[in-house]
Amino acid sequence: MISVVIPAYNERENIPILYEKLTKVLDGDYEIIFVDDGSKDGTFEVLKDIAQKDKQVKVIRFKRNYGQTAAMYAGFQHARGDVIITMDADLQNDPEDIPLLLKKLEEGYDLVSGWRKDRKDPFLSRKLPSVIANWIISKVTGVYLHDYGCTLKAYRSELLKELELYGDMHRFLPALTKRQGAKIAEIVVRHHPRLYGRSKYGIGRTVRVILDILLVKFLNEYINKPMYVFGFVGFVFLSVGLLALAYLLFVKLFLEESIGGRPLLILSALSILAGIQLISTGIIAELLVRIYYRSKEDKPYIIDQKINL
Missing domain, CATH: 3.90.550.10 (Spore Coat Polysaccharide Biosynthesis Protein SpsA; Chain A)
Known part of the structure; x- marks a missing residue:
């Protein structure tokens, strides 16, 4: 047919x-x-x-x-x-x-x-x-x-x-x-x-x-593995932030220079926070995917009338 x-x-x-x-x-x-x-x-x-x-x-x-x-x-x-x-x-x-x-x-x-x-x-x-x-x-x-x-x-x-x-x-x-x-x-x-x-x-x-x-x-x-997307990007941000922070700690502890006014400090903190948020989003997305596969009832429309159906 x-x-x-x-x-x-x-x-x-x-x-x-x-x-x-x-x-x-x-x-x-x-x-x-x-x-x-x-x-x-x-x-x-x-x-x-x-x-x-x-x-x-x-x-x-x-x-x-x-x-x-x-x-x-x-x-x-x-x-x-x-x-x-x-x-x-x-x-x-x-x-x-x-x-x-x-x-x-x-x-x-x-x-x-x-x-x-x-x-x-x-x-x-x-x-x-x-x-x-x-x-x-x-x-x-x-x-x-x-x-x-x-x-x-x-x-x-x-x-x-x-x-x-x-x-x-x-x-x-x-x-x-x-x-x-x-x-x-x-x-x-x-x-x-x-x-x-x-x-x-x-x-x-x-x-x-x-x-x-x-x-x-x-x-x-990535629908079955959203963590690979969010987790990868989050890991990159987190790694960059931690490396920048490690560099600043080296400058502070061994070179005894002030780091309080350096833009790199703010950028490293933002990068770490972004990494944590993206990884958290990946975890939430993984949970949502499991919910998605268990519940498929809603339809994106409302029918008013049917004829011959």
């Missing part, structure tokens, strides 16, 4: 066209899960009308706008398919590329990511920041893709069922699945100009992307 998960936020004009295109491409056992992320333009009413006529269409409606990550996470949690396809609701992703993703998945891959090689977006505000972000993400995570931002992807569902997504982590799903040993491929897909509505993204998200990259690096490499 195939599940198509589509987050939608204020896409009333695009939904009927997208639904029609999907039904022409999909056949057999499938479901289409639309997640209305708190739309205010009548998107839910359009989705509700479609779902009442087609039981293969499922609709989840959030009480408010939680963001694309929460919408995709809700879709993953309710999907019943062995394969999950994700795509945007703005018609810029092409449903006709879905068979290409599935064909590549059949070659033994666990995740197939789309690459919008001929992207129909403004260069300075969208394409250039995306190129830079994709290069940085690939270097930091070790998962080399041309287009992390392309929502059109195909996943084996077992990869997604164990993931917990928060913040804006949806764009890092290929890197997050690396922890599970996923085999990842990338294929060129089509990209169309937006016909209706306006983009929900801009250059202002760059800072958030950079911070998320650091978080993904931590989750991939």
Whole structure:
């Protein structure tokens, strides 16, 4: 069975066209899960009308706008398919590329990511920041893709069922699945100009992307051993502080020089305190990791209504 998960936020004009295109491409056992992320333009009413006529269409409606990550996470949690396809609701992703993703998945891959090689977006505000972000993400995570931002992807569902997504982590799903040993491929897909509505993204998200990259690096490499990060840095600070203090003691005791007014004394004290705090943070982080693995009940969204689910 195939599940198509589509987050939608204020896409009333695009939904009927997208639904029609999907039904022409999909056949057999499938479901289409639309997640209305708190739309205010009548998107839910359009989705509700479609779902009442087609039981293969499922609709989840959030009480408010939680963001694309929460919408995709809700879709993953309710999907019943062995394969999950994700795509945007703005018609810029092409449903006709879905068979290409599935064909590549059949070659033994666990995740197939789309690459919008001929992207129909403004260069300075969208394409250039995306190129830079994709290069940085690939270097930091070790998962080399041309287009992390392309929502059109195909996943084996077992990869997604164990993931917990928060913040804006949806764009890092290929890197997050690396922890599970996923085999990842990338294929060129089509990209169309937006016909209706306006983009929900801009250059202002760059800072958030950079911070998320650091978080993904931590989750991939150190989530099970946070002490290695905080403890190592803390040990460096503590060692530098103690060495500086030892030098000052040598100057005071053997050279009989005054050290009270030296900036090095203050720096050594601050370095020692920073080291102790970082090591303590590492210990606390280790305890939090153990709590994290024992309690996984909360979800980062509240559902208002469900249809056909």
